[in-house]
Every structure is written in C-alpha cells, then in structure tokens.
Amino acid sequence: MQTGQQTTDRNGGAIPSEYLTFTLASETYGIDILKVQEIRGYDSVTRIANTPEFIKGVINLRGVIVPIVDLRIKFRVGEVSYHEFTVVIIINVLGKVVGIVVDGVSDVVALSAEQIKPAPEFGSALDTDYLTGLGTLNDEMLILVDIEKLMSSEEMQVMEQAA
Amino acid sequence: MTTTQAGKDAIDLKRFNQVFFEECAEHLAEMEQILISLSDRQPDHEQLNAIFRAAHSIKGGAGIFGFDDMTIVTHVMESLLDRLRKDEMPFSTAMIDLFLEAGDVISMQLAGHREGTEVRKEAIDEVSRKLQQLIDAGTPHGEPCGQAPDRHPSPAEQVAAGEPASPKSYELVFTPDPDIFRRGIRMESIIAELCELAEPGEFASRALLPELPELEDFDPESCIIQWHFTLTTCAHTEQILEVFMFVAEEEQLAIRELPPPGAPLPEQPDLTGSRGEPLAADGGAGRRAYDRDELAPGAFGRRQSETDSSIRVNVTKVDQLINQVGELLITQAMLAQIAGSLDPILHETLHKSVAQLERNTRDLQGSVMSIRLVPISIVFNRFPRMVRELAAKLGKIVQLKTVGETTELDKGLIEKIADPLSHLVRNSLDHGLETTEVRVARGKEATGTIQLKASQVGGRIIIEVSDDGAGLHRARILAKAAERGIACSESMSDEEVWALIFAPGFSTAEAVTEVSGRGVGMDVVLKNVQSIGGRVHIASQAGRGACVSISLPLTLAILNGLSVAVGTEKFIIPLNSIIESLQPKPEQLKSVNGRQVVQVRGEYLPILRLHELFNIETEIREPTRGILVLVDLDGEKAALLVDALLDEQQVVVKSLETNYRRVEGSAGATILGDGRVALILDVTELFMMQKRVQP
Amino acid sequence: MQTDTTTPARVTLYGEWTMNEAAERLKLLAGELALLLEADPRPARAGIDLAGVASIDACGCQLLAVLQENLKRHGIAPEPCRIPPEVMEKIRLLGFAEAFTAGAPEKENA
Numbered sequence: 012m013q014t015g016q017q018t019t020d021r022n023g024g025a026i027p028s029e030y031l032t033f034t035l036a037s038e039t040y041g042i043d044i045l046k047v048q049e050i051r052g053y054d055s056v057t058r059i060a061n062t063p064e065f066i067k068g069v070i071n072l073r074g075v076i077v078p079i080v081d082l083r084i085k086f087r088v089g090e091v092s093y094h095e096f097t098v099v100i101i102i103n104v105l106g107k108v109v110g111i112v113v114d115g116v117s118d119v120v121a122l123s124a125e126q127i128k129p130a131p132e133f134g135s136a137l138d139t140d141y142l143t144g145l146g147t148l149n150d151e152m153l154i155l156v157d158i159e160k161l162m163s164s165e166e167m168q169v170m171e172q173a174a
Numbered sequence: 175m176t177t178t179q180a181g182k183d184a185i186d187l188k189r190f191n192q193v194f195f196e197e198c199a200e201h202l203a204e205m206e207q208i209l210i211s212l213s214d215r216q217p218d219h220e221q222l223n224a225i226f227r228a229a230h231s232i233k234g235g236a237g238i239f240g241f242d243d244m245t246i247v248t249h250v251m252e253s254l255l256d257r258l259r260k261d262e263m264p265f266s267t268a269m270i271d272l273f274l275e276a277g278d279v280i281s282m283q284l285a286g287h288r289e290g291t292e293v294r295k296e297a298i299d300e301v302s303r304k305l306q307q308l309i310d311a312g313t314p315h316g317e318p319c320g321q322a323p324d325r326h327p328s329p330a331e332q333v334a335a336g337e338p339a340s341p342k343s344y345e346l347v348f349t350p351d352p353d354i355f356r357r358g359i360r361m362e363s364i365i366a367e368l369c370e371l372a373e374p375g376e377f378a379s380r381a382l383l384p385e386l387p388e389l390e391d392f393d394p395e396s397c398i399i400q401w402h403f404t405l406t407t408c409a410h411t412e413q414i415l416e417v418f419m420f421v422a423e424e425e426q427l428a429i430r431e432l433p434p435p436g437a438p439l440p441e442q443p444d445l446t447g448s449r450g451e452p453l454a455a456d457g458g459a460g461r462r463a464y465d466r467d468e469l470a471p472g473a474f475g476r477r478q479s480e481t482d483s484s485i486r487v488n489v490t491k492v493d494q495l496i497n498q499v500g501e502l503l504i505t506q507a508m509l510a511q512i513a514g515s516l517d518p519i520l521h522e523t524l525h526k527s528v529a530q531l532e533r534n535t536r537d538l539q540g541s542v543m544s545i546r547l548v549p550i551s552i553v554f555n556r557f558p559r560m561v562r563e564l565a566a567k568l569g570k571i572v573q574l575k576t577v578g579e580t581t582e583l584d585k586g587l588i589e590k591i592a593d594p595l596s597h598l599v600r601n602s603l604d605h606g607l608e609t610t611e612v613r614v615a616r617g618k619e620a621t622g623t624i625q626l627k628a629s630q631v632g633g634r635i636i637i638e639v640s641d642d643g644a645g646l647h648r649a650r651i652l653a654k655a656a657e658r659g660i661a662c663s664e665s666m667s668d669e670e671v672w673a674l675i676f677a678p679g680f681s682t683a684e685a686v687t688e689v690s691g692r693g694v695g696m697d698v699v700l701k702n703v704q705s706i707g708g709r710v711h712i713a714s715q716a717g718r719g720a721c722v723s724i725s726l727p728l729t730l731a732i733l734n735g736l737s738v739a740v741g742t743e744k745f746i747i748p749l750n751s752i753i754e755s756l757q758p759k760p761e762q763l764k765s766v767n768g769r770q771v772v773q774v775r776g777e778y779l780p781i782l783r784l785h786e787l788f789n790i791e792t793e794i795r796e797p798t799r800g801i802l803v804l805v806d807l808d809g810e811k812a813a814l815l816v817d818a819l820l821d822e823q824q825v826v827v828k829s830l831e832t833n834y835r836r837v838e839g840s841a842g843a844t845i846l847g848d849g850r851v852a853l854i855l856d857v858t859e860l861f862m863m864q865k866r867v868q869p
Numbered sequence: 870m871q872t873d874t875t876t877p878a879r880v881t882l883y884g885e886w887t888m889n890e891a892a893e894r895l896k897l898l899a900g901e902l903a904l905l906l907e908a909d910p911r912p913a914r915a916g917i918d919l920a921g922v923a924s925i926d927a928c929g930c931q932l933l934a935v936l937q938e939n940l941k942r943h944g945i946a947p948e949p950c951r952i953p954p955e956v957m958e959k960i961r962l963l964g965f966a967e968a969f970t971a972g973a974p975e976k977e978n979a
Contacts, residue, residue, distance in 0.1 A: 044920075044921060045920065045921065047883065047921065048883070048884050048885065048923050049883060049884035049885065049923075055849060055850050055851075057743065057843075057850055057851035057852065057853070058743060058790075059837055059853070060787065060788030060789045060790070060837075060839070061788070061789060061838070068851075069830070069834060069843065069851050070851065071845045071849055071850065071851050073885075073889040073890070074501075074504075074828070074845065074889075075828070075832065075833065076828050076829065076830055076832065076833060076834065076843050076845075076851055077833050077834075078833060078834040101884075103923060107832070107833045107834075108833045109833060109834075119881075168835075169834060169835070170835065355888040355891070355926075355927065355928040356888070358888075360926065360927075361926070361927035361963060362926065362927070362959060362962055362963060365962050365963060365964070366962065369962070379962065379963065379964035380964045380967070381927075381930065381931070381934070381963060381964035381965050381968075383931075383934055383935065383938065386935065386938045386939070386942070387935065388939065389895070389898060389899050389902050389935060389936060389939045390899050392895065392932075392935055394891035394892060394894065394895040394928065394931070394932045394935075395888060395891050395892065395928065397927070397928070397931065398931065398935075399927065399931050399934075401964055402964070403964075
C-alpha cells in the first residue's frame with residue numbers, strides 16, 4: 012500500500028510518507044495519515060471519574076465508545092479552550108479507536124525521505140521516543156509523531172499495558 | 175474473508191457436512207455421559223438402548239456422507255451393543271472403558287474430517303480388534319459379524335436426508351427493500367453465508383444499479399441495489415432462501431436453476447413457488463423456508479429421524495438478530511425521548527403508541543435474548559470424564575455432583591467460563607482433596623466429593639465449585655505470599671488471605687504437577703472471569719473443604735436499568751439490584767463509626783455518595799435533599815445518593831474496554847436517547863471503593 | 870476529505886463508509902462532484918483514492934457506485950485506486966468488484 016520512498020525510523024519501523032498535520036499552540040505536528048480515521052468537532056464528552064485531567068472522557072462514535080484525550084493538556088502547550096472550531100482527530104491504532112483534541116488540523120502532506128531528519132534530543136513538549144523525526148516543508152518545521160507509540164504508552168493511560 | 179483456495183475448500187466442505195458433524199458430536203457426548211454415569215455398574219436396558227441408538231445414528235450418518243472409515247468402528251460397536259441389549263451376551267465392566275475408548279476413536283475420526291487433524295490408524299485398529307474380540311468371545315457359535323456396512327444409502331434415505339446427490343447451479347436475484355440499510359441489516363454476512371453454501375470457486379455476486387439517480391437527489395440511506403448471485407451448490411433451494419430468512423420477503427427473491435454450463439438456456443420456470451406450487455426440481459413440497467412447516471421431516475435438510483421441536487440455527491444469524499434488536503432499542507429510546515418532550519395531552523395517541531412500542535420492544539428483546547440462552551449442562555458435562563480420569567491418575571476416589579445443570583446462561587458466556595471452571599475443578603482434585611489414606615485417617619469418607627452448582631440469584635448467575643477436602647491452608651498461603659514478595663500480614667482476615675492466591679505467579683503446590691499446570695494460576699482464572707463481568711469469591715474451612723464461587727451477569731448485551739442524575743452526569747443502575755428509592759427524613763440519618771447510614775425499617779444501610787466516588791460537582795450533597803437508591807449486593811445492602819431519578823429503561827450495554835479500559839465502579843456503558851454516554855454502575859465495586867476511601 | 874490540488878482531479882476518501890455516515894458522505898461527494906464539474910477545463914479523469922477508507926459496507930459501496938456513474942454521465946472517467954486489501958475484499962464480496970476495478974491501476978503516486 013505504501014508507495015513513497017521508505018526508510019526506517021530510529022526504531023527500525025518504516026516511515027510513512029503521508030502525514031496529517033495539526034497544530035498544538037504554535038507548533039505543527041504530523042501523524043501517519045493511515046492511522047487517521049476521521050476528524051470531528053468536540054462535543055458531548057462524558058466525563059469519567061478519577062482520570063487524569065488530559066483524559067476528557069468518552070464519546071459515542073456511532074454506537075462505539077471512544078476515549079478522548081486532550082494533547083494540549085497532556086503536554087502543557089498553549090491555552091486550552093473548547094469551542095465550535097475545536098478539532099478532535101479520531102485515530103485507529105493497535106485495533107483501538109481513540110480521539111485526540113488539537114488546536115487545528117491542516118493539510119495532508121507527503122514527505123520524501125530527504126525532507127525528514129532525525130529529531131534531536133533536546134527537550135520538546137513530547138519525549139523524543141515518540142517522534143519519528145522532524146520534517147521540513149516550505150520552511151516550516153513539522154514534528155512527526157509516532158502516534159501509535161504515544162497512544163499505547165503507559166503515560167497516556169488509555170490502553171491496558173501488557174502484564 | 176480472505177481465505178486461500180484450500181482454506182475455502184475446507185470451509186465449504188465443513189458447511190456441507192456441518193449438520194452431521196454437530197449431530198455426531200452430540201451423539202458421542204450422549205454416549206459418554208451415559209457410560210460415565212454408570213461408573214462401573216451394569217447399564218439398564220434403557221441405557222443400553224440409548225448407547226446403541228447413538229452408535230447406530232453415527233453409523234447411519236457417516237454412511238450417508240461417505241465417511242466410510244467411521245462406519246467401520248461404529249459397526250463393530252453397534253454389533254456388540256446389539257447383543258448386549260438383547261441379552262445375548264453378559265455385560266462386563268471392562269466394556270465401559272472400551273466403549274469410551276471407541277468413542278474417543280470416533281471423535282478422532284470426526285475431528286480428522288472436520289478439521290483435518292491427524293488420525294491414528296493404530297488406535298482405530300486396536301479398538302476395532304478389542305471390540306471384535308469381545309463379540310467373538312461372547313458369541314456361542316463364534317460367527318463373524320463383519321458384514322459390510324451399507325455403503326450406498328437407499329433413495330428413500332437420501333430423500334429424507336434432504337440433499338440432492340449432486341450440485342446444481344442457481345441464479346438468485348435479490349431485490350431488497352429500500353429500508354434494508356436503515357434496518358441495520360449487514361449484507362456482507364448474508365452474502366458470506368450464501369458463499370459458504372456454494373461449492374468452492376462456484377460463487378459470484380454482482381450488485382446492479384437498475385436506476386441511476388442524480389447525486390444531489392440521491393437518498394444514500396435507501397438501498398437501490400439489486401443483487402444477482404450465481405452459485406453451484408448441493409444445498410436445496412430452501413436452504414439457499416433460508417439465508418435470507420430475517421431479511422427478505424417472498425417477492426424480493428427470485429431463484430432459478432441454471433442448466434450446466436454449455437447447455438442452451440431454455441426458459442426455466444420460476445422455482446420460488448410463491449403460490450405454493452410444488453418445485454419440479456427437488457421432488458418435494460417446495461415452499462419457502464419460512465412459511466414451511468419446520469417440524470416436517472426433511473425440513474431444512476435434516477434427517478428423517480429428527481422430528482423433535484428444535485431447529486438448528488447458525489450463530490451468526492442469531493447475532494445479527496441481537497444486533498438489530500439492540501439498534502431497535504436505541505432507536506426506540508430516542509423516539510421516547512422526543513415524544514417525552516411533547517405535550518402529553520395534545521399528543522395523547524402518540525404517547526400511547528410510543529408506550530406500546532416500548533412494550534413490544536421489551537417483549538421482542540426478551541424473546542431474542544432467550545435464543546442465546548443455553549443450559550450450563552453443556553459445560554458441566556465435560557467434567558465427569560475429566561474427574562474420572564484425573565482421579566484415577568492421582569490415585570484418589572472422587573465423585574462429582576452437579577446441581578442446577580438446567581440453569582441457563584448466554585452462549586457467549588458459556589464458552590468463556592469453561593476454562594476457568596476446568597481450572598478450579600483441577601485445583602480441587604489436585605490440591606483440595608486429600609488422598610484416600612489421609613481422608614480415612616481423618617475420619618472422613620474415603621470418597622471425596624466435588625460439587626458443581628449453578629443457580630440464578632438476583633439477576634446474576636452463580637456457579638460454585640466446592641469440595642469436601644482439606645480447605646485452604648492459611649499459614650502456607652501467607653508464607654508463600656511473603657516469599658513471593660506479595661504484601662500480606664498475619665492480621666489479614668481469612669477472606670483477604672484467600673484473595674492472595676489471585677496474585678500473579680502464586681502457587682502453593684509443593685510440586686507443580688502436570689494436573690494443574692505451571693504458571694497458569696488463579697490469577698488467570700480471575701482475569702478471565704472478570705473479563706466477562708464476573709466476580710470470584712472464595713470460602714474455606716480448614717479440614718472441611720473449600721468453595722469457589724463465580725458470579726456472572728445474566729447477559730452481556732441488554733440490561734434493565736434506572737437512569738439517575740448526579741450533577742450534570744447520568745448513570746445507569748441495574749434494575750435487578752434496586753430494592754427501592756426514597757428521600758430520607760433527617761431523623762433517619764444516623765452515624766455509625768463516623769460513617770453515615772440511613773435507617774430503613776430497622777436496618778442501617780451505609781450511604782454511598784456517588785458524587786464523591788466519581789468526583790462530580792453537584793448541589794446535592796445531603797441525602798435529605800437528594801434521593802437514596804437502596805440496593806442489594808449479594809446480601810449486603812447499601813444506599814446510593816443521587817440527585818434525582820430519571821427513567822426506567824432498557825439499555826444496550828456497550829463495552830468500555832474495546833477502546834479504553836475498565837473503569838472502576840462501572841460495568842460497561844451505554845448510549846442514551848440523546849446520544850450521550852452514560853456509565854452503568856457496578857454496585858458491588860462501588861461498595862468496595864467506598865470501603866477503601868472510608869476504611 | 871479534500872481534493873488534492875497538486876495533482877489533477879483526485880477525490881480522496883477517509884474514514885468509515887457505512888450506513889451511519891452515509892448522509893454526511895453524500896454531502897461531501899456532492900460538493901466534490903460540483904467542484905469537478907465547475908473546473909475549467911473539465912478533467913477527463915478523476916482518481917478516487919480509497920487509501921484512507923477504514924471500513925465500508927453495502928451502503929457505502931452503493932454510494933460510491935452512484936458517484937462513479939454520475940461522473941461517467943458527465944464525461945469524467947472515475948479511477949478508483951489505492952484500495953486497501955480488506956476493503957477490496959468487502960467490495961468484491963458485496964458484488965461491486967466491477968465498479969471498483971474499472972481500468973484503474975492498484976496504486977498511484979500522490
């Protein structure tokens with residue numbers, strides 16, 4: 012299915028070539044488009060008690076219960092508000108469907124291997140373990156996130172960890 | 175369904191013989207059950223006849239379907255049994271084990287045909303030889319009884335089998351109702367089922383658009399497709415049409431037989447027989463599956479012998495039905511919500527109709543859910559054999575009792591409970607029950623007893639595995655826990671000590687025996703049980719025995735609940751745990767050990783504040799300003815404080831764990847009429863949560 | 870869903886294509902169709918990219934079949950492409966194989 016050039020990321024996995032870009036405060040991120048199921052607005056979230064602040068709760072996605080995570084709160088970036096333009100990206104990773112709240116969604120971009128560089132170890136909002144690299148497109152820096160690794164990590168508390 | 179051609183062949187063959195395989199398995203199970211229940215006693219005539227009939231049926235079926243290898247063993251068995259039941263030969267206890275062995279061999283042959291697993295010829299030959307030996311030894315004239323079993327079923331038998339001998343080609347045109355999508359019908363399942371009926375590689379489906387609407391004018395939820403299927407199959411037209419049983423009306427299906435490829439295409443009569451005309455092709459009354467007398471011999475391709483009042487239904491059909499009913503419930507709830515906001519006087523007839531709809535839906539739901547209910551005897555029946563063999567291996571004398579085998583539970587739960595129960599029984603056998611010498615030395619009966627009991631209590635199914643063995647050894651458990659670094663202390667109550675055995679990696683057996691296995695501990699049992707919404711409880715008395723009880727929800731899919739409001743959130747409380755609700759007066763509220771309780775008819779019930787347990791902001795913090803819902807948790811009672819009661823409703827239980835994880839205090843979630851999610855409360859867990867907060 | 874402007878006439882589909890989303894998807898498709906019809910010059914072909922389709926049912930297949938026929942009626946040849954294997958399997962099972970393999974290569978570069 013993948014048609015672009017592929018190299019491997021630091022973990023030896025294939026790097027996807029098309030990314031959905033979104034913004035968290037002033038930074039632009041990209042995630043593998045094939046993991047994106049759909050994009051929605053933010054509404055009717057049912058809170059779950061005793062969960063960390065960044066887990067907003069669950070929604071009803073056409074009969075299926077899906078948890079919603081606010082990355083802005085989790086990574087403490089920018090101001091957090093919810094209005095009619097708030098976007099939730101519904102992603103499908105490891106057989107689970109999860110929604111992530113972001114500030115805004117932009118285009119789908121294709122990146123070639125030359126346009127992607129490994130992420131330096133400096134502290135960014137996200138641990139570099141979750142980054143597949145930094146992309147450059149039209150002078151803009153794109154922080155490419157391994158969304159599957161991130162969402163399945165223990166700190167996100169969304170998925171049961173293997174015993 | 176991405177299967178290779180070989181895989182597809184295996185699937186098609188399986189479907190073709192599916193009825194035989196299932197019936198054969200049932201006959202084998204029946205045989206085994208009778209043999210085990212004999213327990214070395216002589217069978218009476220009825221039992222002998224039953225075993226004979228079972229073997230005879232298997233032989234007959236195997237012959238019809240061409241499984242000649244199976245006819246050989248069953249034939250010898252049948253000969254021996256025939257002599258026994260006619261009193262031409264004396265019975266000997268060795269025969270019980272031999273018949274069990276024969277049953278195993280036939281099972282092996284069955285599995286070989288069904289799944290392609292290995293079949294050991296030596297075992298077959300061995301058993302046949304032994305059976306034959308017994309026959310020769312007991313037959314006064316020593317006549318050989320090796321008559322060849324019937325190889326070719328007579329035409330009468332064949333017609334009764336209800337299957338034509340060779341495959342035919344059909345074209346089926348399906349013009350569905352435009353509502354078919356809205357009704358939640360999944361065409362993929364239906365087409366997949368049709369595909370399975372067909373010979374490998376002989377199935378094609380085409381979707382046609384007889385009319386082409388303009389995109390802007392098009393109603394996408396309406397179905398405008400007409401499907402054309404061509405398939406070559408040995409199945410009857412009734413079986414083919416049966417696939418559409420819940421989905422299509424008579425007029426929407428048109429089936430006709432196609433001539434073999436190469437022959438010219440003459441005008442074929444329509445075989446739908448919608449006016450009840452006999453079908454020329456199969457020589458039997460040709461009515462559609464769903465308007466035909468399903469008790470008639472030969473209906474649905476069953477064999478003539480079966481004239482009882484049950485029919486075999488594919489599980490996917492039942493699941494489809496349940497899905498549809500689930501969707502119906504949600505839709506009905508939405509409708510009720512909208513109707514509820516309309517003036518009841520102006521819209522009186524609407525309200526009445528909506529209420530009627532609710533009653534109808536409730537009835538339908540009850541009926542549909544009961545289709546999936548099966549008696550737990552299906553699981554219990556595995557154990558007599560296992561106990562018998564394990565006891566022999568361990569050198570213990572054990573009897574197994576079962577109580578409440580007719581208790582029904584959801585088919586899905588049955589499959590999941592089998593392994594945990596198996597493990598518990600093995601544990602009892604291995605660790606619980608003492609050896610005969612020890613038992614006698616302790617003044618107990620030499621025969622140990624293991625009891626499997628199932629019952630329904632207050633909306634849950636309780637399954638107990640108990641034994642009269644040595645019980646749990648408190649000191650040993652504590653020692654082992656300490657050794658494994660599991661937190662424990664001498665001051666723990668017995669219950670807390672028993673709960674330690676659920677910790678991962680725990681095992682008190684000095685030798686990890688082959689019987690109970692290494693590492694597959696009680697923690698796995700607990701996890702498996704919890705994954706189906708169940709709870710495990712252990713009771714034990716040193717020297718007297720132990721009892722592990724598992725409590726399961728009656729069904730996973732649909733629940734009667736009461737919706738309540740706490741702040742801006744809504745929760746569902748399962749109706750079967752509710753006793754009553756009330757708004758307490760100040761004088762009913764008391765304090766015991768610093769905990770607030772409410773006094774109701776002489777009892778004092780602890781108050782659980784939902785807004786505290788779930789961290790919700792609400793104005794109602796005092797019971798006198800809210801409502802207390804009194805609940806019963808397997809005997810203990812408590813009072814839940816909520817803001818207000820909303821509605822009694824049936825809810826479809828949706829899993830939280832599919833995409834998220836277990837939420838403490840809840841047993842799943844549901845989607846309300848307004849589309850929002852509401853948690854379904856697990857009252858027992860809430861109680862435990864409260865105990866932790868306020869010890 | 871968006872029309873990728875860097876390559877000529879492509880309609881890119883994402884997400885679920887079942888009965889539940891049908892009404893929404895129709896609106897989007899109608900919009901896409903309108904854009905294609907307004908384009909000057911009108912494209913002779915339109916790629917329909919299904920790489921992002923998560924799941925599809927008979928209703929979704931029907932909708933896409935209607936879209937393709939509408940395109941053809943207006944002289945635009947639809948070219949479905951990048952169909953994920955599980956989705957194609959569904960499409961085949963549901964009887965739409967012809968509609969979705971009409972002349973299009975399995976993969977196309979973005």
